[in-house]
Amino acid sequence: MFDYKGYEWVFWEGLQVxxxxxxxTIPVALTMGLLGAWGKLSKNRLARILANTYxxxxxxxPELVLIILVYYGLTIALQDLVAALTGDESGxxxxxxxxGVITLGLIYGAFATEVFRGAYQSVDxxxxxxxxxxxxxxxxxxxxxxxxxxxxxxxxxLGNLWMVLIKATSLMSIIQLPELMRMADVAARxxxxxxxxxxxxxxIYLGITILSIIALSRAERWAARGVRRA
Amino acid sequence: xxxxxxxxNHIGFFHDTVRPALDGACQTVQGGLVSLLGEKSxxxxxxxxxxxxxxxxxxxxxxxxxxxxxxxxxxxLARLSRNPLLKWPAFGYxxxxxxxxxxxxxxxxxxxxxxxxxxxxxxxxxxxxxxxxYFCAVLTLVLNTTAYSAEIIRGGIQxxxxxxxxxxxxxxxxxxxxxxxxxxxKAARIALPAYSNEVxxxxxxxxxxxxxxxxxxxGIARDVISDTFRTFEVWIFTLLCYLAISYCIFWxxxxxxxxxxxxxxxxxxxxxxxxxxx
Numbered sequence: 121m122f123d124y125k126g127y128e129w130v131f132w133e134g135l136q137v138x139x140x141x142x143x144x145t146i147p148v149a150l151t152m153g154l155l156g157a158w159g160k161l162s163k164n165r166l167a168r169i170l171a172n173t174y175x176x177x178x179x180x181x182p183e184l185v186l187i188i189l190v191y192y193g194l195t196i197a198l199q200d201l202v203a204a205l206t207g208d209e210s211g212x213x214x215x216x217x218x219x220g221v222i223t224l225g226l227i228y229g230a231f232a233t234e235v236f237r238g239a240y241q242s243v244d245x246x247x248x249x250x251x252x253x254x255x256x257x258x259x260x261x262x263x264x265x266x267x268x269x270x271x272x273x274x275x276x277x278l279g280n281l282w283m284v285l286i287k288a289t290s291l292m293s294i295i296q297l298p299e300l301m302r303m304a305d306v307a308a309r310x311x312x313x314x315x316x317x318x319x320x321x322x323x324i325y326l327g328i329t330i331l332s333i334i335a336l337s338r339a340e341r342w343a344a345r346g347v348r349r350a
Numbered sequence: 351x352x353x354x355x356x357x358x359n360h361i362g363f364f365h366d367t368v369r370p371a372l373d374g375a376c377q378t379v380q381g382g383l384v385s386l387l388g389e390k391s392x393x394x395x396x397x398x399x400x401x402x403x404x405x406x407x408x409x410x411x412x413x414x415x416x417x418x419x420x421x422x423x424x425x426x427l428a429r430l431s432r433n434p435l436l437k438w439p440a441f442g443y444x445x446x447x448x449x450x451x452x453x454x455x456x457x458x459x460x461x462x463x464x465x466x467x468x469x470x471x472x473x474x475x476x477x478x479x480x481x482x483x484y485f486c487a488v489l490t491l492v493l494n495t496t497a498y499s500a501e502i503i504r505g506g507i508q509x510x511x512x513x514x515x516x517x518x519x520x521x522x523x524x525x526x527x528x529x530x531x532x533x534x535x536k537a538a539r540i541a542l543p544a545y546s547n548e549v550x551x552x553x554x555x556x557x558x559x560x561x562x563x564x565x566x567x568x569g570i571a572r573d574v575i576s577d578t579f580r581t582f583e584v585w586i587f588t589l590l591c592y593l594a595i596s597y598c599i600f601w602x603x604x605x606x607x608x609x610x611x612x613x614x615x616x617x618x619x620x621x622x623x624x625x626x627x628x
Contacts, residue, residue, distance in 0.1 A: 182554035290451035315462030329449035
């Protein structure tokens with residue numbers, strides 16, 4: 121049953137790409153999330169409309185469709201740009217890795233927006249008043265008082281997001297990024313053992329989930345180390 | 351049996367009356383769209399195909415939801431049971447299906463079944479079942495949504511306020527009666543917001559069945575693109591279809607929630623008794 125006919129290496133190669141895509145997406149998603157939350161809470165009407173449209177569209181549509189749309193959208197837009205700049209109509213090949221990371225980052229940034237907005241609203245009003253009483257300006261207040269405390273409230277939500285994200289990297293196989301799912305698929309076709317290969321791949325995803333749960337509960341305890349418990 | 355007769359009449363009515371009427375309406379709209387947008391519009395010319403695709407998407411969603419919800423309650427109860435023979439299998443099943451990507455599950459069942467085709471054929475499970483993408487898609491979606499729904503129901507049951515259970519016990523309720531009258535109705539109210547999210551996620555997740563050749567909304571979009579090469583136009587239209595249906599589902603659940611929570615709604619301030627706080 122678990123005879124991989126010499127194709128064991130595909131799991132290792134795939135796992136590396138999967139983790140790399142997942143980890144590289146985090147900064148993109150966090151940036152988009154902070155920007156989105158800033159837009160939603162902003163007094164500027166245009167910023168609010170943009171941020172609300174962003175989260176509404178992403179939350180209301182399937183990841184698969186978004187991935188295909190953004191990936192091909194990026195590709196075509198870049199090709200047009202290159203054609204306009206250099207007159208080269210032959211088209212360029214967009215590297216799949218950055219395109220995939222940007223796509224996932226845009227999608228999960230919308231979910232992170234909601235997490236950050238909730239976290240911002242969970243910060244105790246008294247803390248903000250105290251910061252104002254100390255004469256901090258808005259920038260100091262955000263950097264020294266609000267952001268450090270937001271992380272604690274945002275951590276459980278972001279942790280859930282990470283676990284959804286790492287599973288969603290499997291969708292990158294649709295745009296032929298050689299991550300775990302794609303590698304397992306290629307090997308399964310080569311040796312005609314689809315069940316064996318996909319079952320193993322699924323157990324590797326399960327392993328990532330288990331490790332993530334352990335790491336997150338530690339991180340949450342660490343982030344709450346300054347909190348007195350009732 | 352009465353239920354089956356009812357269902358059969360229903361399906362008969364559907365096939366003989368509703369479907370042709372829908373198809374007719376579709377053709378009319380398509381005709382209108384073509385004259386409005388011109389012969390070259392990928393969406394106008396293929397409007398009926400998109401409706402067919404959306405139909406399959408909704409059909410898959412509904413089927414998986416109904417079967418999934420029926421299975422989720424027993425699984426959730428098994429998960430909460432003190433009997434290790436019930437608890438741990440339920441835990442393992444839920445953990446596996448929640449911890450692995452749906453795409454892998456679909457491939458595992460649809461392509462993976464091929465590895466056991468001689469055995470499945472012997473048991474009569476191959477032709478018409480595991481060989482068909484439709485059956486595999488429904489099976490995977492059911493297994494997936496059951497696991498997520500069971501987790502939501504478990505959370506609902508565990509968050510029933512202890513005082514209410516205590517009060518019911520004091521009134522002499524126990525076992526099934528306690529579950530039927532107190533715990534499950536309360537748990538359903540607690541679980542509803544999370545469940546509405548699961549319904550929308552499942553609806554969106556059905557787009558993955560297009561990967562195993564089914565012609566749902568996403569599958570149709572790919573097909574139309576390979577016919578017309580109108581990549582952007584078609585994907586954005588598809589996206590808008592999903593958006594519209596997603597927010598319809600959100601809206602329906604909001605209404606249901608308000609209906610179920612009627613007794614908790616705060617009365618307008620003028621009507622509230624003055625000593626309400628005491």
